[in-house]
Amino acid sequence: MMPLYGAYGGSYTDNLIGTLLSIFGNVLVSISLSIQKYSHVKSVGAKDVRVFYHTKTYWSGFVLICLGEGANFVSYAFAPLALITTLNAVSVLTSSILGLIFLREKLKPKDFAKRYGLSFLGSILIIGGTFLFVVFGPNSHEKLKAENIVTHLVGWPVLLYLLLEIITFCLLLYFYKRRNANYLVVILMLVALLNSVTVITVKAASGMLVLSIEGSMQLDYPIFSVMFVCMVASVVFQARFLSQACNLYDSSLIAGVNYIFSTVSAVVAGAVFYLEFKNEDILHICMFLLGSAFCFLGVFLISKNRKRTKTFEPYVTMDMVNGVPTIHDRGLFVQPDSNGSFSYGALVNNDGAAPVTLPVDLEQPPVASMRTQAPSGRPDLKED
Numbered sequence: 268m269m270p271l272y273g274a275y276g277g278s279y280t281d282n283l284i285g286t287l288l289s290i291f292g293n294v295l296v297s298i299s300l301s302i303q304k305y306s307h308v309k310s311v312g313a314k315d316v317r318v319f320y321h322t323k324t325y326w327s328g329f330v331l332i333c334l335g336e337g338a339n340f341v342s343y344a345f346a347p348l349a350l351i352t353t354l355n356a357v358s359v360l361t362s363s364i365l366g367l368i369f370l371r372e373k374l375k376p377k378d379f380a381k382r383y384g385l386s387f388l389g390s391i392l393i394i395g396g397t398f399l400f401v402v403f404g405p406n407s408h409e410k411l412k413a414e415n416i417v418t419h420l421v422g423w424p425v426l427l428y429l430l431l432e433i434i435t436f437c438l439l440l441y442f443y444k445r446r447n448a449n450y451l452v453v454i455l456m457l458v459a460l461l462n463s464v465t466v467i468t469v470k471a472a473s474g475m476l477v478l479s480i481e482g483s484m485q486l487d488y489p490i491f492s493v494m495f496v497c498m499v500a501s502v503v504f505q506a507r508f509l510s511q512a513c514n515l516y517d518s519s520l521i522a523g524v525n526y527i528f529s530t531v532s533a534v535v536a537g538a539v540f541y542l543e544f545k546n547e548d549i550l551h552i553c554m555f556l557l558g559s560a561f562c563f564l565g566v567f568l569i570s571k572n573r574k575r576t577k578t579f580e581p582y583v584t585m586d587m588v589n590g591v592p593t594i595h596d597r598g599l600f601v602q603p604d605s606n607g608s609f610s611y612g613a614l615v616n617n618d619g620a621a622p623v624t625l626p627v628d629l630e631q632p633p634v635a636s637m638r639t640q641a642p643s644g645r646p647d648l649k650e651d
Contacts, residue, residue: 279406285346286401288338289354295335297361302328343470344411344477348537349544349555350404352466352530353397356562359526360393363569385568392565399558403551405543411474413488419540420490428539436460451524454512459528461501461508463536468498470541523570527563534559 306325342351363386409415419425439457442448471494475485485491512521537543544552 281345282347282350282404282406285342285344285351286354288342288345289351290357292335292338292342293355293358294361295331295338297358297365299328299331299335300362301365302331340469340473341477342473343466344473347405347543348466348470348541349534350400352533352537353400353404353559353562355526355530356393356397356566359522359566359569360390363390385571389565389568392561392568396558396561396563396565399561400555401558403554403558405537405547405551405555409541410478411471412478412483413475413485413490416471416475416490416494419542425540428536432460432463449515451512451516451520454508454515455521455525455528458505458508458512458525459532461505462529463532464497465501465505466533467536467540468494468501470537472498519570523567526566530559530563 302324306322306328309322309324339351367383367386436457439453439460443453443457472491475488475491475494479485509521509525512525547555
């Protein structure tokens with residue numbers, strides 16, 4: 268059994284430091300993303316699409332996101348994985364509050380409750396869940412020296428866990444690439460499996476880096492290089508899979524499901540690799556799971572209640588009059604496209620609906636009536 272330091276003293280202090288760093292980092296990341304989005308919105312319509320790179324708001328957001336991610340990285344060295352990963356719900360909560368502030372909508376209380384009721388309920392659940400898993404979360408924490416990490420890595424529970432994870436990842440990747448199983452669950456399960464590797468390596472690299480700064484050099488061990496390379500590779504592949512998921516599915520749905528899958532995978536990885544729940548009793552484990560369930564439900568409700576783009580409704584219609592086809596709200600509209608169409612009045616597919624096939628058996632006016640309406644002095648065309 269590897270020594271735990273400060274089982275009832277120092278570990279509480281470390282958990283507090285890690286928790287505060289993680290909350291601070293997640294809040295900073297949410298603020299920075301909102302600032303950068305504001306910079307993009309202000310530069311819409313400019314001739315140079317990269318004009319936002321020259322604005323102070325963009326670089327302010329960039330500095331804040333670096334500070335936030337740095338705080339998140341260091342927090343892994345002080346608190347268990349199960350605690351830090353679930354605190355990512357704070358970022359969702361902060362983004363929801365910032366979005367509500369920047370909207371500046373003047374709504375009646377009834378309309379406000381109807382539109383943002385789910386978001387408010389989700390925020391309450393996230394706050395309650397955060398309190399539960401911070402209070403009842405795992406408290407055992409060890410110094411992440413290179414020797415301890417190697418001891419964890421060669422243990423049979425970790426080797427069995429990694430073997431099952433590799434087999435599952437290969438099977439999912441086969442169905443995704445060869446069988447074209449582009450289901451959201453499949454893609455986000457691939458992301459979650461990669462995330463479990465990410466959090467394990469991030470915690471190891473962060474712990475060894477903090478110990479090195481404190482005076483116990485750990486960076487010259489080969490295990491640090493291995494963990495650092497695995498961390499970068501897993502992050503890159505996660506980003507690729509998430510990008511592919513965003514091209515196929517709604518981002519609000521991806522945010523909720525990905526948080527649930529990634530958090531579960533990170534908690535399991537921390538329990539297997541770092542034995543974070545080894546010294547916890549049943550009550551603390553159950554309360555931690557209850558808090559996690561509250562956060563899962565809260566994130567799902569906030570993501571579900573995000574304002575979606577309204578369907579563009581046609582306001583010019585044409586009825587069937589003497590051969591003019593009806594183009595009603597059946598998948599096509601005749602109006603200038605608000606989404607940046609290249610021409611005025613272009614026929615644009617409405618939200619992925621199948622295009623309407625124009626009828627070919629249109630009722631034509633009688634030939635006699637057409638001849639009577641023709642100018643009197645016009646000669647008839649001869650057929651060849």
